Structure formats: structure tokens, C-alpha cells
Amino acid sequence: MNLVRSWLINAVALYAATRLLDGVRVDSPEALIGGALAIGLINAIVRPILRVVTFPITVLTLGLFYFVLNGLMFYLAASLIPGFELAGLVTAILGALVMSFVATVLHIFLKPRKKNRKN
Numbered sequence: 001m002n003l004v005r006s007w008l009i010n011a012v013a014l015y016a017a018t019r020l021l022d023g024v025r026v027d028s029p030e031a032l033i034g035g036a037l038a039i040g041l042i043n044a045i046v047r048p049i050l051r052v053v054t055f056p057i058t059v060l061t062l063g064l065f066y067f068v069l070n071g072l073m074f075y076l077a078a079s080l081i082p083g084f085e086l087a088g089l090v091t092a093i094l095g096a097l098v099m100s101f102v103a104t105v106l107h108i109f110l111k112p113r114k115k116n117r118k119n
């Protein structure tokens with residue numbers, strides 16, 4: 001159930017990025033859902049590998065390269081999904097930033113509540 005919730009949160013965050021940035025365009029609801037799925041899979045599979053490989057660059061740039069890495073992952077997802085288009089790499093970096101912020105806020109507010117069980 002957490003996977004479906006994360007996927008839906010990614011879809012809402014991607015939609016927010018399309019509404020806030022002119023360079024991020026999604027043509028259809030199918031492209032939006034596919035883009036959210038692609039972003040989730042890329043973040044789960046490709047990003048950990050690239051974080052290890054690019055660690056020296058990230059250290060040299062005091063962590064700023066991490067923004068570029070997020071933008072590249074966002075750009076990769078857009079290149080894989082027809083109907084999900086970006087104006088360029090700067091737009092991809094800004095889109096990834098907006099999407100990360102919105103998804104973080106949504107995850108905080110939609111976190112499942114733990115039940116207090118008293119014996």
C-alpha cells in the first residue's frame with residue numbers, strides 16, 4: 001500500500017511541477033501516471049548507483065551536484081515517457097526541485113498514523 005501511496009504522491013507532485021513551471025509539459029493523464037512511475041523506478045534503481053559514482057563530485061561541490069543529479073534523473077524520466085516533455089536541463093533541475101518539495105510535504109501530511117496500543 002505504501003508503494004501505491006508513493007506513486008500517487010509522485011503523480012500529484014509531477015502535476016504541481018507542470019502547473020508551476022512553463023518548461024515542464026505533460027500531454028495526458030496517462031503520461032502523468034507513466035512519468036510518476038518512471039520517476040519512482042529511476043529513483044529506486046538508477047539514483048543509488050549514480051550517487052555512489054558521483055560522490056567525489058558531490059563532495060567537491062559541497063553537495064550542489066546533487067541538484068544536477070536530481071535534474072538528470074527527471075530528464076531521463078521525461079525522455080522515456082512519450083507526452084512528458086522538458087524545455088531543457090535547467091527546467092529539469094527546477095522541476096525536480098519542485099517535485100521533491102511537493103512530494104516531501106505530501107509525505108509528511110499523508111503519513112499513516114501509528115495507533116497507540118495500551119495494554
